[in-house]
Amino acid sequence: MKKRRLSSNVLAFCLVVAALCAAPLFLSDFRVNLLGKFISFAILAVGIDLIWGYTGILSLGHGVFFGLGAYAMGMYLKLEASGGKLPDFMSWSGLTHLPAIWAPFAHPAALIFVVLLPAGLAFLLGWLTFKNRIRGVYFSILSQALSIIFVVLFIGQQAYTGGTNGITGFTTIFGAPLILDETRLALYYAAIALLVLVYGYCRFLVTHRIGRILVAIRDGENRVRFSGYNPTGYKIFVYVSSAAIAGIAGAVFVPQVGIISPAEMGIVPSIEMVIWVAIGGRGTLIGAILGAILVNALKSGISESFPEVWSYFIGIAFIVFVLFMPMGLVGEVKKWAPRLYARLHRSAGASGEDKSEVASRPLA
Numbered sequence: 001m002k003k004r005r006l007s008s009n010v011l012a013f014c015l016v017v018a019a020l021c022a023a024p025l026f027l028s029d030f031r032v033n034l035l036g037k038f039i040s041f042a043i044l045a046v047g048i049d050l051i052w053g054y055t056g057i058l059s060l061g062h063g064v065f066f067g068l069g070a071y072a073m074g075m076y077l078k079l080e081a082s083g084g085k086l087p088d089f090m091s092w093s094g095l096t097h098l099p100a101i102w103a104p105f106a107h108p109a110a111l112i113f114v115v116l117l118p119a120g121l122a123f124l125l126g127w128l129t130f131k132n133r134i135r136g137v138y139f140s141i142l143s144q145a146l147s148i149i150f151v152v153l154f155i156g157q158q159a160y161t162g163g164t165n166g167i168t169g170f171t172t173i174f175g176a177p178l179i180l181d182e183t184r185l186a187l188y189y190a191a192i193a194l195l196v197l198v199y200g201y202c203r204f205l206v207t208h209r210i211g212r213i214l215v216a217i218r219d220g221e222n223r224v225r226f227s228g229y230n231p232t233g234y235k236i237f238v239y240v241s242s243a244a245i246a247g248i249a250g251a252v253f254v255p256q257v258g259i260i261s262p263a264e265m266g267i268v269p270s271i272e273m274v275i276w277v278a279i280g281g282r283g284t285l286i287g288a289i290l291g292a293i294l295v296n297a298l299k300s301g302i303s304e305s306f307p308e309v310w311s312y313f314i315g316i317a318f319i320v321f322v323l324f325m326p327m328g329l330v331g332e333v334k335k336w337a338p339r340l341y342a343r344l345h346r347s348a349g350a351s352g353e354d355k356s357e358v359a360s361r362p363l364a
Contacts, residue, residue: 012286013199016293020192029181032188033256038296039191040252043198045276045288047245050202052274053282054211055238056218057135060270061143062246064150065118067265069247071154072113074167074260075105081171088169093159101160108174114251115244122243126236133232135221147267154262166261173255184256191252195289198245202285205241214238275314279321281328290329 020039024032044066051057078087084106086098104110125146129139154161161167176183205211216224217231224231254260263269280291295314303310325332 009284009286010203013289016286016289017192017196020195021189024185024188029184033184034300035293036184036188036191036256037253038293039188039195040249040256041273041276041296042289042292043191043195043252044246044249044273045280045292046195046198046202046285047242047249048273049277049282049285049288050205050245051238051242052277053284053288054206054218055214055235057235057239058140058274059143059239059242060140060267060274061145061147062242062273063265063267063270064147065122065243065246066250066253066269066273067150067154067260067262068117068121069114069250070254070260070264071161071167071250072105072117072247073111073251073254074170075102076108076111077170077173077254078167079106080173080175081169087167089162089165089167090159095159099160111251114247118243118247118250119240122240123236126239130232130235130239144267144270147265147270151262151266154265161262164261164263166259166263168259170255170258178255178258187252187255191256194248194252198248199285199289201241202245205238206285210234210237275318277328279318279328281330281332284328284330287328287330294329 020035023035027035044062048059048062051059079102082088086095090098104113125142129135129142134142155164157163170178172178173183173187176186178184206214213224213229213234216229217234221231250260250264253264276292276295277288278291279295280289281287295317298317299310299314302313306313321328327335
């Protein structure tokens with residue numbers, strides 16, 4: 001049964017990837033670019049599922065890690081667009097020299113900060129909280145407070161971060177014009193490739209020994225501790241991994257959308273990220289991917305038709321899933337698939353028996 005479940009999850013992921021790869025053949029350039037943004041959200045959702053679905057740590061501040069990765073990419077793209085000179089919003093704020101914190105981002109190698117910044121912050125926060133055995137709702141509140149702090153910080157430092165407007169005005173990426181359809185298509189497939197890599201990394205973790213320990217921590221942390229394991233190290237590791245994945249998702253998001261602002265680091269986006277995983281089905285990885293893509297596609301479609309009330313539809317959908325489908329879409333499929341399979345098997349068996357009876361009847 002375990003092998004069947006594993007193969008079905010991988011097969012479902014392969015089908016999703018195949019559908020995403022074929023999407024540009026049927027969708028307009030605008031829709032493909034929109035789907036590329038959804039793929040960045042799917043990458044983020046996989047990281048959240050790793051820490052929440054498998055380890056039981058509910059983080060309500062993952063928008064911060066997503067934003068740090070996005071800002072790292074945005075800073076590089078902005079300096080590339082300005083030719084390494086002072087960005088326009090800095091001139092408007094009265095700066096005359098490029099700040100030292102911006103200088104490293106003039107080189108493509110600085111994109112390593114897409115991973116290092118969120119991972120470093122997650123390590124510091126995880127070490128301070130998990131070492132002191134802060135968990136459950138208390139950790140969730142602390143992570144939410146982190147989101148508030150960073151939003152206020154980035155808005156207040158307008159001369160360095162662009163303030164409320166954020167960073168925009170990107171024209172090229174690695175020398176390729178972003179306005180070209182070929183560049184956007186290449187970015188789309190690069191996003192799919194990163195999704196495959198992130199999924200493979202998380203699948204490797206959850207299907208090996210460390211994955212069993214993470215699930216054990218989720219189900220009974222004290223029991224794990226009494227068994228001779230130190231949950232702190234494992235929780236810090238998975239928190240850092242999840243934050244790094246969120247940073248990668250942010251870096252994928254920026255060239256697709258063309259802007260990054262502190263609003264992406266707020267509480268509301270952070271809660272929405274958790275909703276994607278809850279609706280898709282936590283503890284499955286593929287559920288997180290499907291949830292992120294489907295919820296955002298639904299959000300985009302409804303907002304186009306009902307721009308004033310689309311948020312109510314999303315809220316109602318979340319309530320319905322929490323009350324009637326707590327295991328999400330994938331959980332419901334896993335729940336009903338064996339029953340449907342057994343019913344079809346019995347029907348096939350009964351049909352076979354009827355045929356055998358007819359064949360065995362003596363001729364009149």
